[in-house]
């Protein structure tokens with residue numbers, strides 16, 4: 226090569242290599258390819274660069290000692306001394322003053338790219354060179370040092386992060402053509418997408434993902450980054466979720482970071498299942514139902530109704546002995562299946578109109594629910610609920626067992642309750658607890674009368690609480706007389722509540738309420754105190770020698786301290802145990818293992834008498850009487866009052882008396898209102914009579930005179 230050809234200073238203005246006084250940058254280019262040198266000079270000249278070209282590396286090194294350049298472009302492959310060596314020599318020679326060096330390499334020559342960075346090059350370009358890309362890179366490299374420094378750091382950081390990350394990434398050019406890939410083979414189900422160097426990203430993904438990627442891509446071009454783009458396949462066999470993030474990376478390169486979120490997604494799905502689905506039936510749970518209603522009710526359409534049907538399988542657990550846990554699960558699955566059939570689009574349309582949709586949930590083991598949203602009317606809804614209830618009541622065949630489910634439905638709708646699903650659920654449950662007469666005995670609808678009853682009950686609860694605290698309740702006493710002599714042989718203590726606001730409230734009303742709101746044990750203790758104090762007050766009078774019967778609830782009797790508390794109270798007042806009788810209902814007796822029975826046994830051993838109250842209305846299993854601590858049976862007053870009307874009542878009364886005689890139990894008839902009732906009972910062999918005929922419940926001082934007047938009435 227002639228020396229004249231060694232250097233060519235080129236610029237569009239035809240300037241020479243003298244010190245550049247304009248703001249144009251000076252570039253040194255070393256390449257052994259003459260045509261490339263010419264091309265480069267012209268192309269970069271258009272971008273306002275002055276280019277000095279040299280044909281080899283040694284010349285390039287020489288030039289840098291005499292002249293200042295803003296950047297140097299070195300061909301990787303040159304004879305004698307290649308671009309990499311030149312680069313490293315210049316680095317060590319010029320140190321901090323070395324201008325940024327770009328090395329040009331062959332396409333897809335990844336090894337050269339790595340080497341370029343190793344020897345300290347600031348960047349690289351592929352040959353054939355895209356001049357716009359090169360100009361962009363130069364522009365970046367020649368930025369003022371402060372911003373360049375920052376960008377440099379950033380880029381180094383990015384490099385470090387990427388090489389440290391186990392995640393996958395792609396490098397793309399501005400046409401979305403993939404120029405480098407990393408880690409993509411580790412992505413899940415890569416059969417459904419394939420990222421390959423040289424192909425356009427949009428061709429690598431499924432058709433429905435293209436538009437999502439395009440959106441992200443456009444955001445990237447506008448803002449420099451895309452935000453996350455999700456590629457997902459939710460089918461059960463090949464689920465995957467990839468999160469793609471596009472960021473600008475070096476001039477004209479775009480980095481696509483691929484985050485495999487499949488595991489995360491599956492875990493989330495599992496958490497959702499556990500949090501919102503019933504694991505046995507796959508139906509939604511309470512929260513899911515509430516969310517469903519909230520999501521489906523239109524905020525704009527105020528005419529739209531919603532409703533909740535709540536079903537309780539009353540005999541659900543009764544089937545456990547026969548069918549086991551698996552049987553109970555099968556029942557639940559069956560009920561949910563039926564509800565789902567009733568919730569089908571077609572069926573809802575038929576009953577509740579086109580716009581109605583529904584959702585089935587399992588609330589607890591024995592409780593299910595259906596949420597409904599649509600423009601239905603209340604009477605259509607009630608018809609739907611009644612027909613559903615009838616269907617659920619049909620016998621169910623389960624593994625050769627025929628099962629009848631005893632289901633109650635509570636119904637609450639937005640016209641009565643409002644559109645809050647949690648409140649609808651509550652109202653449906655309250656409707657079952659405070660039944661109203663208007664509906665069948667298994668379908669209960671929430672309406673104004675239920676609301677009124679709830680309000681009354683809430684008030685009553687408040688007053689009862691207050692009056693128990695202040696001991697404002699008192700006892701009435703009803704005589705029990707011998708069926709033949711009509712002499713006073715016992716007294717039953719009956720609780721009375723005269724409420725300031727409500728007047729006299731029947732114990733049949735406030736005692737169940739006290740049970741419901743947890744006041745029963747307190748109330749029961751109060752009764753015991755009042756009665757024992759009364760016995761002390763009667764001491765020395767004729768009444769003082771008569772045994773008094775106290776009604777005790779199962780919940781009080783079943784407490785651990787019942788026996789010793791009563792013994793202590795008796796002791797403190799010096800009262801003989803034979804003066805005390807306890808009246809308990811049959812239901813307390815059925816579970817032979819429970820605490821209440823053990824307590825009764827101990828009480829009986831101490832001399833306290835035990836009567837079974839309301840006998841004949843409960844379980845009436847005569848056989849259990851043999852093994853239980855029982856002294857007396859009280860024939861329920863419903864039999865007594867119908868004894869001349871209903872032959873069945875008479876038969877039951879007879880049977881009870883016979884059983885009592887066989888087991889040597891005292892038999893008491895309660896609710897005796899007429900002399901004919903009394904005579905019939907006496908003739909059947911009943912021992913003791915209690916009722917309005919022989920004496921109403923009265924204040925303590927009147928007990929004796931009541932009994933005497935009964936005696937008088939019977940004699941006359």
Ligand code: C2E
Pocket residue numbers: 703718719720731732733736752775776777778808838839862895896897898915916917918922
């Ligand atoms: P019970 O133990 O069966 O009490 C008998 C009920 O029948 C009493 O009603 C009494 O007033 C009523 N009665 C008595 N003779 C006649 C009659 O000839 N005709 C009619 N129609 N009724 C008669 P009361 O006092 O309203 O009590 C209702 C229920 O409340 C009681 O039924 C008992 O289960 C419960 N109860 C009352 N006092 C107490 C108590 O101190 N503790 C507990 N745990 N329960 C009580």
Ligand code: CA
Pocket residue numbers: 717776808838
């Ligand atoms: Ca009683």
Ligand code: CA
Pocket residue numbers: 838839859861862895
């Ligand atoms: Ca009774």
